[in-house]
Amino acid sequence: MIPIDRRSALRAAAGVAVTGALATGCTDGASDSVPPSAVPSGSPSATGSRTGGSRPVAQAAPAPRRFPGLPAEIEHGPRDRPGVALTFHGQGDPATATALLAEAERAGAHVTVLAVGTWLDEHPALARRILDGGHDLGNHTLHHVDISEMDEERAYAEIVGCADRLRRLTGSIGTWFRPSRTQHATELVRRLAARAGYPHVLSYDVDSLDFTSPGATAVTRAVTDEIRNGSVVSLHFGYADTVAALPALLDALKRRGMRAVTTTELLT
Numbered sequence: 123m124i125p126i127d128r129r130s131a132l133r134a135a136a137g138v139a140v141t142g143a144l145a146t147g148c149t150d151g152a153s154d155s156v157p158p159s160a161v162p163s164g165s166p167s168a169t170g171s172r173t174g175g176s177r178p179v180a181q182a183a184p185a186p187r188r189f190p191g192l193p194a195e196i197e198h199g200p201r202d203r204p205g206v207a208l209t210f211h212g213q214g215d216p217a218t219a220t221a222l223l224a225e226a227e228r229a230g231a232h233v234t235v236l237a238v239g240t241w242l243d244e245h246p247a248l249a250r251r252i253l254d255g256g257h258d259l260g261n262h263t264l265h266h267v268d269i270s271e272m273d274e275e276r277a278y279a280e281i282v283g284c285a286d287r288l289r290r291l292t293g294s295i296g297t298w299f300r301p302s303r304t305q306h307a308t309e310l311v312r313r314l315a316a317r318a319g320y321p322h323v324l325s326y327d328v329d330s331l332d333f334t335s336p337g338a339t340a341v342t343r344a345v346t347d348e349i350r351n352g353s354v355v356s357l358h359f360g361y362a363d364t365v366a367a368l369p370a371l372l373d374a375l376k377r378r379g380m381r382a383v384t385t386t387e388l389l390t
């Protein structure tokens with residue numbers, strides 16, 4: 123129902139900013155191509171607390187999709203096509219986030235950002251910045267604590283807490299969910315993610331280990347040693363090594379004929 127690529131529509135709608143539309147539950151006039159069902163007036167986002175303030179909402183971002191034939195936990199895409207997905211833990215200094223996005227865009231690459239909910243509270247403009255760059259935006263829990271160790275009620279609150287913030291800022295709960303502090307979701311977390319509206323959880327098959335700050339060269343090498351067609355790579359905002367590594371990493375991918383695409387494009 124909702125087209126995947128809404129960049130041009132988003133730009134067109136940018137001049138029709140409807141301040142506080144989600145807060146009032148009124149989506150009329152946001153854009154003539156937004157179905158009223160995109161933001162149900164009875165949804166928690168319409169009436170919930172607002173930590174991000176009253177922001178212009180141009181148009182609902184893409185919603186999660188079910189990919190038939192793919193498992194509940196996705197680790198990689200097809201191995202017979204040259205696409206790869208660079209996926210970022212979305213937290214930390216917003217300057218590293220915008221630097222990484224700009225560098226990716228300079229190279230014609232698109233990435234996937236799994237945003238931590240409290241990070242969106244601190245930097246609400248980044249949600250739209252990520253979408254406007256043609257990247258995927260998803261949910262990486264509210265507080266980024268060890269979700270595998272939580273009971274059902276607290277784990278679910280971590281998932282929907284971030285989903286609510288994404289919905290308030292973008293009109294969608296985001297295209298992906300990745301659990302916090304683990305490569306693999308427990309069965310409980312997979313079930314709770316599905317209940318919250320995410321048919322799949324997003325894992326990865328290549329770990330850059332950039333969060334250990336091993337130096338830019340080591341980050342690039344960790345990825346290029348392991349990456350192959352269809353790979354989903356774990357990377358992080360908030361680390362200088364990652365910013366320094368990205369140009370060489372994107373160059374290396376290009377030389378090998380690989381394209382850095384969003385996770386949605388990787389699997390579509």
Ligand SMILES: [Zn+2]
Nearest residue numbers: 211262302303
């Ligand atoms: Zn993380």
